[in-house]
Amino acid sequence: MKIALIGLGNMGLPMAANLLKAGHEVIGFDLSETALAAHRANGGTTATTIAQAVADVDAVVTMLPTGKHVADVCTGQGGILASISARTKLVIDSSTIDVATAKQVGADAAEKGVEFLDAPVSGGTAGAAAGTLTFMCGGTEAGFAAAEPLLKGMGRAIIHAGPAGSGQVAKACNNMMLAINMLGVSEAMAMADRLGLSRQKLFDIVAPSTGQSFALTGYCPVPGPVPTTPANRDYAPGFTTALMVKDLRLAQDAAEAAGAPTPLGAHATRLYAAMMEEGLSAKDFSVIARWLAAKSRTDLA
Ligand code: NAD
Numbered sequence: 001m002k003i004a005l006i007g008l009g010n011m012g013l014p015m016a017a018n019l020l021k022a023g024h025e026v027i028g029f030d031l032s033e034t035a036l037a038a039h040r041a042n043g044g045t046t047a048t049t050i051a052q053a054v055a056d057v058d059a060v061v062t063m064l065p066t067g068k069h070v071a072d073v074c075t076g077q078g079g080i081l082a083s084i085s086a087r088t089k090l091v092i093d094s095s096t097i098d099v100a101t102a103k104q105v106g107a108d109a110a111e112k113g114v115e116f117l118d119a120p121v122s123g124g125t126a127g128a129a130a131g132t133l134t135f136m137c138g139g140t141e142a143g144f145a146a147a148e149p150l151l152k153g154m155g156r157a158i159i160h161a162g163p164a165g166s167g168q169v170a171k172a173c174n175n176m177m178l179a180i181n182m183l184g185v186s187e188a189m190a191m192a193d194r195l196g197l198s199r200q201k202l203f204d205i206v207a208p209s210t211g212q213s214f215a216l217t218g219y220c221p222v223p224g225p226v227p228t229t230p231a232n233r234d235y236a237p238g239f240t241t242a243l244m245v246k247d248l249r250l251a252q253d254a255a256e257a258a259g260a261p262t263p264l265g266a267h268a269t270r271l272y273a274a275m276m277e278e279g280l281s282a283k284d285f286s287v288i289a290r291w292l293a294a295k296s297r298t299d300l301a
Contacts, residue, residue, distance in 0.1 A: 001150060003027070004053040004060045005044075006073055006080070007095070008035035011121070012063030014128040015094070015154045017042045019061075021131075022153030029053040051083035059090040059150055066246075067101035074105045074116075081112055090146050092117045094135070096247055099165045099172070099254050102138065106164035115143030118164065119151065120171035124239050132156045136174075138166035172251035176265045179248055179285070181215035183268055186289035189222050193293060200224055221289035230284035238284035245272050245281075271300070 001024050005016045008030040019026045020043050028039035029047045036046040047053035050073060054060050060080050064070050070093050074080045080091060091109055093102065093116070102118035109116035117139035127133040133155035137144050144160040151158045161170045188211070192202040203225035207217050220226040230238040248269040255262040275291045292300075 001025070001058040002056070003150065004029065004047075004057045005039075005063065006030070006050060006053065006060065007063040007065075007069075008032070008039050009063065009065075010125050011094070011128045012061075013038055013042075014125065015061070015063060015133075016044055018128075018131040018154045019150070020044055024150070024153065027053050027057065049078065050080060051078050054080050054084050054088065056085055057088055059092065059147070060084065060088060061150075062091070062093045062095060064093075064095045066095070067097035070095050070097050071101050071105060075108050081108060081114065084114070088114065090115050090117070090143065090150075092119050092147050092151070094119050094121050096120045096171055096175075096243075096250065097168060098250050099168045100257070102168045103165040106139065115140060115146055116164065117143050117147050118167040119147065120167050121155065122171070122174055123155070128154070135159065136161045136167045136170040138162060138164050138168065138170075140164075168250075169254065172247065172254050175244065175247040176251040176262065176268070178215065179244055179268045179272060180264050181213045182219070182221060182286055182288060183271065183292075185213065185215045186221050186286075186292045189289055190293040215286075219286060221286035230286055231289065235280075235283040235287040235290070237282070238286070240282055241272060241276050241285045241287065242281040244285035245269070245276050248272060 003019055003024050004027045005012055006029045008028050016026050016028055016039055026044045027047055028044050029050055030036055040046055062073055091114055106116040117137050119135045119137045121133040121135055123133040131154055134157040135151045135155045137160050148158050161167050189199050199222045206212055220229050221231050223231045230236060251265055252269055275288055280287050
């Protein structure tokens with residue numbers, strides 16, 4: 001397929017590289033000249049405007065920071081929907097954005113007879129590089145069927161979540177759960193420390209027990225038990241605290257709009273945001289274990 005990929009950042013660039021490896025032709029566009037040069041070095045071609053990038057392609061993929069970027073790039077003047085030809089029947093947005101914008105862009109695309117899929121990802125930059133991302137997709141059955149072969153070039157689990165917006169709902173739920181689980185592990189590790197139980201012993205006991213979670217055994221937030229996690233490299237990301245706070249706020253907005261009770265999600269949002277304000281936004285979000293361990297009960301009462 002001939003694909004335009006808009007947004008060649010930390011995620012978009014390796015995703016484009018995997019599409020190239022899968023045999024697709026990939027025209028990249030980004031505001032950053034460095035990103036464009038990196039895409040060319042990977043064997044892709046580049047365009048100087050969005051209109052030029054999408055003029056004659058089978059599908060468009062976007063990987064942008066926020067809902068505002070996605071709305072501008074998709075529905076703005078000189079944007080994707082204004083510039084595609086009859087050849088383009090599919091637009092996929094893999095950014096993590098708010099549910100309302102995803103639904104609105106989907107509706108605007110449908111009016112033009114174009115299938116739009118909100119298809120945010122889990123797996124981070126490592127998953128993007130390895131081509132093992134999870135794609136959670138919102139859109140029609142036909143849109144999902146058209147997108148699946150393309151997404152397989154970048155991911156391992158490609159799942160149709162439901163109608164437009166459902167992918168973003170799934171992403172908000174996933175990251176809220178991860179943030180809460182990570183806090184749970186971090187609290188227990190800090191508590192064990194103060195009560196004289198070693199972190200390694202706690203890990204060995206809980207890993208095969210009912211307290212086990214991915215946050216413990218796949219992403220352990222203290223140095224030692226799982227040598228590959230960010231905790232062992234001074235919390236170099238990984239997935240930054242800033243991105244986790246962004247996702248938690250999106251989850252809170254979605255929960256509020258739906259009247260869903262999320263007391264733990266709300267509290268987790270406050271704790272990660274407080275940590276960010278103390279200068280840890282660029283560290284991996286699992287630094288919450290170190291941050292929490294240095295606090296007293298009254299600090300966080
Ligand atoms: P990034 O900031 O590294 O990349 C975004 C890119 O979009 C940048 O290169 C920027 O120049 C480009 N851009 C911005 N406005 C543009 C425009 N109008 N036209 C063209 N290009 C434009 O961000 P990222 O880490 O690649 O994340 C992208 C999305 O994926 C975000 O929504 C993020 O929340 C989500 N996400 C990130 C991760 C992660 O680990 N980094 C994991 C899962 C999901």
